[in-house]
Amino acid sequence: MNWKDNFDAWQKQNDLPADLKTEMTQLADTPDKAEDAFYQPLSFGTAGMRGIMGAGINRMNIYTVRQATEGLARLMDSLDDAVKQRGVVISYDSRHHSAEFALEAARVLGAHQIKAYLFDALRPTPELSFAVRHLHTYAGIMITASHNPKAYNGFKIYGEDGGQMPPKESDIITQSIREADMFEVPVGDVATLKEQDLLIEIGADVDSAYLEEIKTVTINRDLTENVGADMKLVYTPLHGTGAQIAGPALENAGFKNVTMVPEQKEPNGDFPTVELPNPEDHAALAMGIDLAGKIDADVAIAVDPDADRMGVAVRRGDGSFSLLTGNQIAALMLNYILTAKADAGTLPENGAVVKSIVSSDFATAIADDFGVKMINVLTGFKYIAEQIQHFEDSHDHEFLFGFEESYGYLVKPFVRDKDSIQATVLLAEVAAYYKQQGQTLYDGLQALFEKYGYFVEDTKSLTFAGIDGADKIAKIMADFRDETPAEFGGVKVVTTEDFDKQTQTQMETGDVTTLNLPKANVLKYWLADGSWVAVRPSGTEPKIKFYVGTKGATQTDADAELAAIQKSIDALIVD
Template sequence: MDEKIKSIYEQWRAEEDMPAGLKRELAAMADDEDQINDAFGATLSFGTAGMRGIIGAGLNRMNIYTVRQAAEGLAMLMDQLDSADKARGVAISFDPRYGSREFAYNSAQVLGAHGIKSFIVDDIRPVPELSFAVRHLHTYAGIMITASHNPKQYNGFKIYGEDGGQMPPKESAIITESAHQASDLFAIKVADIHDLRKQHLLTIVGEDIDQAYLDEAKKVNINEELIQNVGKDLKFVYSPLHGAGKNIGRRALSTAGFKNFEMVTEQTIADPEFPTTPHPNPEYREAFDLAIQQGKQVGADILIETDPDADRLGAAVRQPDGEYKLMTGNQIASVMLNYILQAKKAKGILPDNGIIVKSIVSTELATKIANHYNVDTKNVLTGFKYIAEQIKNFEESHQHTFQFGFEESYGYLIRPFVRDKDAIQSTMMLAEVAAYYKDRGMTLYDGLQEMYQQYGYFEEETISKLFEGLDGKQKMAAIMDSLRNDPMNEFADTKVVSVEDFETATRTLENGQNESIDMPQSNVLKYWLADGSWITIRPSGTEPKVKFYVGVEDQSKDKSIARLDKYVKAIYELIAKLTE
């Protein structure tokens, strides 16, 4: 074993104030070098949405010490602010996962030791409410303790900026650097909670934020008359997947006028074990098993699920044979976008300078829909903070009015009083879309087919290759280096007509000419093919994965699916070649 790793491990074992659970875990790994190397051979790092990892003992784990280190990084950044900005404080929220409440309070205690005020929720709340709370309370930053849709073994720490979006790269880099300076995790000061309350450096919030959020959420839906006449009878099933969407989601739907929905009882219990599904991820069919059973019993038109921190939304639509088919994130986004723009146009409230924002790995169907309504499209890097950044730019320049933002990974934003993915808003809007088609004697499935007939059949798929262990990052980097060193001129016998390298911010055309790309630097490659299809490859910012995205289009559904299948097969062959 590496002597440095061994020394750090022994230091942790010798720490007298170590919580009993962590002490037992450290003792249990004493004779397992691989486990010690994995826990102490690397440190958790910030990706596109903060840090995330397995809960446990070690530098490469989520525990009170690594959380304190991250909070210390934020505190050190805020120590450099003027007194007025520092006094604005930090909003803190958490989901129902193991350790979430403890991590939230440890964050507040670290901040409090620096004289920084915290506003902490009284109980679990979703990501969009934390984003809203930052804006509503005018805090300088926000902290959300969550691992989103990861399995129960994980937790995470996300930092938000003063606009309610995830902390921008510049500030995030400063926080990371500052946290690394606080290398002695056991020396980080934590203030006493009771002292912080006496000094008014820790304030509990909850219902006051709920009410303010719901007041804004009332403005999400467009056609109130439609909801009153049809929405009240729309049958659908909603599940918060044991997470933080259970209370605010139910209240938002009821406030909007949807009265005929049912909750999945077992999954409305906030349980960190996620006992009904090992993967509380609304893009997985297994997460819908209970909702499908309930949907069939009541004849639900649509099934809607939000992940444990309620920033992502998945849905399943009833098909003509009565079975339910899961919608992809791109399909959900497209059908909502198509409805939003046509409903606003019909109501005379679609602005002349409207714009949508989407990630570069999301469907081009959205671009086609936006063009149909004379609405512009802005593409950004993966990470909702880039969408939030554009919203801020629009508000400052007044050149565009934001209409919709989304990522293919099941994240959408309708109204920008929140600056992150908002599954509560999305639930309200998707229910309205289903009501719109029901009013026309159609299901949401019928609506999808109608949309494809109008704009063309778009198909997309995401394939992930997992690289676990200490050498995972090196393997992922080697794959990206290999693709750059040996450029692809064709893919599955189809010519590559341009390559966009976001690390060098250049677009290389078929004739060898280069163009600049106006985007931040990122380790992403996107290939455009001669038939209009595209392939994008990028390492994940929060998980040890390389992600391969593919998008195709054709006027025929069968041809579109056949083309997708061809490229998916070629991607698996490419993965096998790259990982030999």
């Protein structure tokens, strides 16, 4: 079927919700927009699906949500009945239609006689991951578009380990989704499902259990209770889910002086104070920094709407604030974890840290210094979750920390995804550690630079939306794959890694070895001085990303090389 056939099929539906009916009328007068909404189904992968809300098969709406849930339900129908009866836990964030989509998912599951544990109100993604493990359900569903603009929403499926659904099961779900007619997906009656105990409301009981586990994140309780009581922290959930859980978590750890940004505290799917509700975006922390300056706070913390990512601004000696990158935040937290455990005599001999292949080697230098193994995995926190499960099964390593450069961190494995609640509690403790020494987090970062070298990284994203966007991204990847750049920023490329072909090539000799990682559409180039460049399409957005990592003897040296490499990337893209 072409887009017009799909559009006509929707036009014939008599029971569309009022908002979708109105949009269909508008789309009838705008063929270009109608084509984009109907030319292909919304992509569903191992990270679930994410897209603009509205009418169409390429949009987030109750029908695409029902269809996705039907895919999960059919997978569960094929399983042993005891496994199926464990059910599914469902949570959602503050975006428009999130509560509605969550309930629709529960109704589809109920029609298959699958129990749904539905949170009574919005909750963070990490708590959903925790709840899957805590309630021993077979799966979890999180309705969220994470840090995307307000027009977006999404649907993420989690496996029984609390990590994102593994590829094998995800592929089965995808096939079932494609086979299901979105308008014929059966849904149960809410009142009947509740009477039959197929729709169970959860909330405070899971909050309490999660907060109890969060207490184990704190390493030095004497430090947090004594120094933390005098610290001033500013926190903003950016109109999302974070405040409800982060406030009690910080208080439990001893941080009593936490001020929420009042204009951003309440959930609001319009995100009225920010253009992007993304802690990676410097503008998202502007109100937090302003408030921190007014009340003389030590740190300003921001998390995205589903509270899995955390960004930080730290006070400098002159009273101004500096925004830290995700890599810098990870380095500070990792150094503190290893230092505190080493000082306490609790650093395990088989400790391991896990990071993505596009994250900084700053953390690697720190781990090496403490004799801790660093394991690199593909981008996507599910790969970090897989390593944690491997550690538990094989007992060959003890998980100490995991992170991605995109502001995602995990301290304790009772969650198997990025967890800004854990990260917030630990970051506050790290700030207390430096405050006890008369220093700031900024001072601590400078000390790490002086010890390990000046690591500087940056990510450049290019957006190619619409029908032709995927083709443009594919062409850029093909061009880089077909002709390896000889240099970046005047520095020679010495090694190329193609994670799709799973090969590592030494440019001078032509020697090729096999990469011991799953296939992925990623290219990475290592330069003669140890700097690197990586290229990959985003798995959740119409973007292609260019990652650059450099290291210099000084900040100036590292910044200069970064700028030179970025300039050469721009030239290659233009060519």
